[in-house]
Amino acid sequence: MTTLFFDMDGTLIDSAVGITRCVEYALVKMGLPVPAESELRRWIGPALRTSFGPLLNDPVRVEEAVLHYRDRFEAQGWSEHEIYAGISETIESLHAAGHRLAVVTAKNEPHARKIVEHLPFGHRFVDVVGATPDGRISHKDQLIAEALQRFGIAADECWMIGDRRMDIEGARHHGMRNVGVLWGFGGEAELREAGALHLATTPEELPRLLAA
Incomplete structure (x- = not known):
């Protein structure tokens, strides 16, 4: 077998819609500018912390961003595909x-x-x-x-x-x-x-x- x-x-x-909207939500919550759609699509595939890490450069803020992402994903992002x-x-x-x-x-x-x-x-x-x-x-x-x-x-x-x-x-x-x-x-x-x-x-x- x-x-x-x-x-x-x-x-x-x-799942582009669900992922990019959740990234956008997290960035807004963190008070960060939202990049263009083409840039957001690069977040599809890698682990969340891998993508948030270089942007925030702070483990504590990375975890905060991950939690914001998950909040929206659990509410609606999971079904946006x-x-x-x-x-x-x-x-x-x-x-x-x-x-x-x-x-x-x-x-x-x-x-x-x-x-x-x-x-x-x-x-x-x-x-x-x-x-x-x-x-x-x-x-x-x-x-x-x-x-x-x-x-x-x-x-x-x-x-x-x-x-x-x-x-x-x-x-x-x-x-x-x-x-x-x-x-x-x-x-x-x-x-x-x-x-x-x-x-x-x-x-x-x-x-x-x-x-x-």
């Missing part, structure tokens, strides 16, 4: 083919579980591995390590599927096969530079690539 680890934002769902066209059918197809599916995301794990529970294909994932609220586990290599430990499996039994360099770099850190997806937020240049083993233009391509 092959285990497939799916990133969430930019892979399963287009769209499912990518074709991903539902692809998840069903991969499940039917006998793959074991899980979500591995830098999102706070309670938030990620809430989202997955509301996805029409969410029941196909046997577990959701996300960041700890205190940030102790938040980077993709740490999250993959946690997932491997929970399942009690080796990295060569798995694939990591995601749209950002963090997904590819995290997979390569563990010697794991990977697919970079081009319908998310990273783009081809970023994924190739990170060393993606395969690139998928659409969700429908995933079963073929994973069977290679």
Whole structure:
């Protein structure tokens, strides 16, 4: 049985609206200027503290910003997303083919579980591995390590599927096969530079690539 680890934002769902509005909310609460939309979109993918850190340069203020972000996310940000066209059918197809599916995301794990529970294909994932609220586990290599430990499996039994360099770099850190997806937020240049083993233009391509 092959285990497939799916990133969430930019892979399963287009969560740009929810994430950018929550970042904007946190920045306003902190009395900081809100950058352009193109700049806000760079916050999609990395751990929150990774993004807030260089901007605030103060661990205490970083934690305050994270709490503001979570306040809005828990109230409404979690539901501000769209499912990518074709991903539902692809998840069903991969499940039917006998793959074991899980979500591995830098999102706070309670938030990620809430989202997955509301996805029409969410029941196909046997577990959701996300960041700890205190940030102790938040980077993709740490999250993959946690997932491997929970399942009690080796990295060569798995694939990591995601749209950002963090997904590819995290997979390569563990010697794991990977697919970079081009319908998310990273783009081809970023994924190739990170060393993606395969690139998928659409969700429908995933079963073929994973069977290679």
